[in-house]
Amino acid sequence: xxxxxxxxxxxxxxxxTVLLHLLAKGYDVTAVSFDYGQKHRVELERAQQLxxxxxxxxxxxxxxxxxxLHNFENxxxxxxxxxxxxxxxxxxxxxxxxxxxxxxxxxxENMKDTVVPNRNKMxxxxxxxxxxxxxxxxxxxxxxxxxxxxxxxxxxxxxRQEFRDADYEAFKxxxxxxxxxxYYTPFLEDDKYGILVDGExxxxxxxxxxxxxxxxxxxxxxxxxxxxxxxxxxxSVERIEAFLKLExxxxxxxxxxWEIAKKHxxxxxxAHE
Numbered sequence: 001x002x003x004x005x006x007x008x009x010x011x012x013x014x015x016x017t018v019l020l021h022l023l024a025k026g027y028d029v030t031a032v033s034f035d036y037g038q039k040h041r042v043e044l045e046r047a048q049q050l051x052x053x054x055x056x057x058x059x060x061x062x063x064x065x066x067x068x069l070h071n072f073e074n075x076x077x078x079x080x081x082x083x084x085x086x087x088x089x090x091x092x093x094x095x096x097x098x099x100x101x102x103x104x105x106x107x108x109e110n111m112k113d114t115v116v117p118n119r120n121k122m123x124x125x126x127x128x129x130x131x132x133x134x135x136x137x138x139x140x141x142x143x144x145x146x147x148x149x150x151x152x153x154x155x156x157x158x159x160r161q162e163f164r165d166a167d168y169e170a171f172k173x174x175x176x177x178x179x180x181x182x183y184y185t186p187f188l189e190d191d192k193y194g195i196l197v198d199g200e201x202x203x204x205x206x207x208x209x210x211x212x213x214x215x216x217x218x219x220x221x222x223x224x225x226x227x228x229x230x231x232x233x234x235x236s237v238e239r240i241e242a243f244l245k246l247e248x249x250x251x252x253x254x255x256x257x258w259e260i261a262k263k264h265x266x267x268x269x270x271a272h273e
Contacts (some may be wrong), residue, residue: 011043014147020202039086106234120158135180192242215251231261
């Protein structure tokens, strides 16, 4: 039996890269997304598109110098959990009915307006339940994988290791056999550039097309009605910065095109040096 992992798959660049990372390491993955009334609901569409793309392709894994051909089918299970009944009860710029999503550099104070109260705790409780159920059913250890990274820590307290440790301790206290489930956060100390580097390596190892993978992700908190990404919100700025550092064109479609987006972010970053 393959190793088992449960992934919180937002449809964004970070968690999508964790999906590749897990597959490259030989995990069977149960991926879960959450519809909590977010304005950028296009991320759920992208998550489904990515899973479909992966499940319709084959990949190779180098193991002990030997190339082994695998099918993804039945290795990536995907489901969207509906929490959108909460939308009218949540105070955040990211949900429908909330104030305008702020623009600017991701280190600016107004980025705290993009926090959704207790979001990762809500997600974590559900994912823990799924992971423990798999562990008990299959009688095996299960990893809970998340795409949180170093750039999240200042803005989002529920992305810090201190929160993860406390949350995991509560999970263990509240469940039998909880030690079968452990956390896996491979990018906790990385920025988005480091995540993309890992994604390049995983795509190569899995024989997947990098551009085909990443055009099926969304990082923008302010996409337009056609699902095209903005380039002025902090999440988009951070993504574009990573692609610039990687010296690759971002394959997602931007509202005014990649060149305008690149020019805007380059100027913004220069102003913050």
